[in-house]
Amino acid sequence: MNKFKFAGLNLLRNQRRALLSVSIIAIAVLALMTSGGYGLYTYHSLEESTSRDIGHIMVTQPQYFEQEPDLPLGNGLTQYEQIRQLWLADSRVKAVQPRIELSGLISNGENSSIFMGLGVLPNEFSLKGPFLTLEQGHSLPLQSSPDVSPIMLGKDLARSLKLNIGDLVTLLSTTTEGALNALDFQVQGIYSTGIPELDKRQIYISLADAQSLLVTDKVSTLSVFAFETESTSQLISEFQPAMNGLELTPWWQRAFFYQGVKSLYNRIFGVLGVVMAVVVFVALFNTLTMSVTERTREIGTLAALGASSGELILNFILEALWLVIVGVLVGLALSGLLTLGVLWADIQMPPPPGRNQGYPLVIYFSFSLAALVSFCIAVVCVLSSWLAARQGVKKPITEALIYV
Amino acid sequence: MLQLLQIQKSYWQGEIEYPALKGINLDVNQGEMVALCGPSGSGKSTLLNICGLLDHQFEGEIRLAGTKVEKDPKQRMLLRRQQLGFVFQRFNLIPVMTVFENIAYPLTLNGVHPTQIKRRVSELLEAVGLAAFAQHRPDRLSGGQQQRVALARALVHEPLLVIADEPTASLDSKTAQQVVGLMRTIGAQQNTTFIIASHDERMTQHCDRIIHLQDGVLQAERDLCDSVLGENMNKQKVLSR
Numbered sequence A: 001m002n003k004f005k006f007a008g009l010n011l012l013r014n015q016r017r018a019l020l021s022v023s024i025i026a027i028a029v030l031a032l033m034t035s036g037g038y039g040l041y042t043y044h045s046l047e048e049s050t051s052r053d054i055g056h057i058m059v060t061q062p063q064y065f066e067q068e069p070d071l072p073l074g075n076g077l078t079q080y081e082q083i084r085q086l087w088l089a090d091s092r093v094k095a096v097q098p099r100i101e102l103s104g105l106i107s108n109g110e111n112s113s114i115f116m117g118l119g120v121l122p123n124e125f126s127l128k129g130p131f132l133t134l135e136q137g138h139s140l141p142l143q144s145s146p147d148v149s150p151i152m153l154g155k156d157l158a159r160s161l162k163l164n165i166g167d168l169v170t171l172l173s174t175t176t177e178g179a180l181n182a183l184d185f186q187v188q189g190i191y192s193t194g195i196p197e198l199d200k201r202q203i204y205i206s207l208a209d210a211q212s213l214l215v216t217d218k219v220s221t222l223s224v225f226a227f228e229t230e231s232t233s234q235l236i237s238e239f240q241p242a243m244n245g246l247e248l249t250p251w252w253q254r255a256f257f258y259q260g261v262k263s264l265y266n267r268i269f270g271v272l273g274v275v276m277a278v279v280v281f282v283a284l285f286n287t288l289t290m291s292v293t294e295r296t297r298e299i300g301t302l303a304a305l306g307a308s309s310g311e312l313i314l315n316f317i318l319e320a321l322w323l324v325i326v327g328v329l330v331g332l333a334l335s336g337l338l339t340l341g342v343l344w345a346d347i348q349m350p351p352p353p354g355r356n357q358g359y360p361l362v363i364y365f366s367f368s369l370a371a372l373v374s375f376c377i378a379v380v381c382v383l384s385s386w387l388a389a390r391q392g393v394k395k396p397i398t399e400a401l402i403y404v
Numbered sequence B: 001m002l003q004l005l006q007i008q009k010s011y012w013q014g015e016i017e018y019p020a021l022k023g024i025n026l027d028v029n030q031g032e033m034v035a036l037c038g039p040s041g042s043g044k045s046t047l048l049n050i051c052g053l054l055d056h057q058f059e060g061e062i063r064l065a066g067t068k069v070e071k072d073p074k075q076r077m078l079l080r081r082q083q084l085g086f087v088f089q090r091f092n093l094i095p096v097m098t099v100f101e102n103i104a105y106p107l108t109l110n111g112v113h114p115t116q117i118k119r120r121v122s123e124l125l126e127a128v129g130l131a132a133f134a135q136h137r138p139d140r141l142s143g144g145q146q147q148r149v150a151l152a153r154a155l156v157h158e159p160l161l162v163i164a165d166e167p168t169a170s171l172d173s174k175t176a177q178q179v180v181g182l183m184r185t186i187g188a189q190q191n192t193t194f195i196i197a198s199h200d201e202r203m204t205q206h207c208d209r210i211i212h213l214q215d216g217v218l219q220a221e222r223d224l225c226d227s228v229l230g231e232n233m234n235k236q237k238v239l240s241r
Ligand SMILES: Nc1ncnc2c1ncn2[C@@H]1O[C@H](COP(=O)(O)OP(=O)(O)OP(=O)(O)O)[C@@H](O)[C@H]1O
Pocket: B011, B012, B018, B020, B038, B039, B040, B041, B042, B043, B044, B045, B046, B047
């Protein structure tokens, strides 16, 4: 008789018990797939938001992130346009955005406040997609008129200075030479980043205006945007030699929130995985031990007829495999349905700590996660069935034969 | 064919030793059907377990077809698989297997080719009169039918020796007679040796030789009817029935 069929028939002898084991495996798979799928979605969105924010690769002077220069742009990039063209020549690179980071005072004529500013190319907003929510007005115009310099303000900064669209403000900053310089701007847009700390201080101005404010032709960094996030490492290793000692930093080294969340989630999923593995192990061990005990006399009979203990154990392992196959399939089907259900239901999650915007709940269905979960559950089940069967097979045949 | 030399076996309960077999010497010839009689607790099952190579915790020596049986479990397993057959009091058929599959099991273990298995099993199904039940599950059969299946399973691979512990104890008179008759006929065809523990007259009267066990010791051997007829005479008598 086919061994797999034999195992299946033996399982069907106690259908309620088999159903229970299948349910436990299915629930474990569902739990792992759901939490893992949520984690993958979170990683992916954080990955996206980070790389959207700073690009996939940042080109800077060495030590740019470690040392604060005495004067603005003290460690900025000089011939950045050359470097930029070098990158843009590669078909995997979508854009290379120069940026200036600056700070100083912003004044409406009566009150002033500290600002943290970013000077960017105006195409930054169309390039990066929805990384901030425009509450009023427009983002920086692609073609700025020579007479007014446009500015975008975080909404809390706009509120504290009582600024509206069209109002004039003055930015005051230290130039690269150490002198003071001021420039007038007209409020073009008011936005929210979702992070209150940023909304209180952040402004966007055009790169050209930032350069005139600081009286320089340098930029702070170049952000390289690749078409595919996955090509980041490859690009870095290929371009490093041509960079004349400049530093290339992949996005994940600057993604502190991403890394924090990832290591926390990984730990949570690790614990969850272990707990699920233990639950499945214990449940299956218990079930199979019952089956083994009930079938002691049959095991003794087969052994008397000359079956090896390996063959007898194999029968129980195959039973466990049956349970795994059915349980995993059911669990995967359920998690697939849950993924669709969550999409359809359009559930909003509350804002994460430090943010004031919620986000839609999405659970990814990942095939590699499914493969990993199935494999691990299968290993756990085979192990527990092997242990359970070994106990039964170790019994002397003479005792097994008279077992009632 | 089977030789037992000074077989001793004790069960231990804590520190206390209970001797079950106290130096058994026995010589069973090829094709002989031996009945092992004795009161309950005299050690019949214990002795059969040793003869059937199911138990290796004993003192003394067993020779099967002239060769000493070693204690190595792998070797005993292979010997059981190839040379031995078993009939149990409670049939011990595998419930999830059909009658056919139950009978085929020893052949499967021995790696016999499926077409040959089919031929051989059909032959035996025919011989035990259960050809119509080949695809049935054992629990659909009566006790007598089940024991016939068990007998077919014990004989299917043409073993040298069949061990049967109380094979008729769970059967009524008529079916017991049937089973015994089949044992005799198929056994004679294949020249199988039987050792049968039984205190069932219906069984023992068909045997070539009856040996009596009492408190773990073999009593003087007796023939069928307490007379002095020789073994061969008995055999002929039975066969001519
Ligand atoms: N597993 C065991 N542990 C301890 N003592 C045992 C065990 N099996 C048998 N005995 C003892 O060994 C002796 C022989 O038992 P055995 O089962 O061989 O007798 P038997 O002749 O087959 O009896 P019955 O006719 O009732 O089947 C008995 O005294 C019994 O109590």
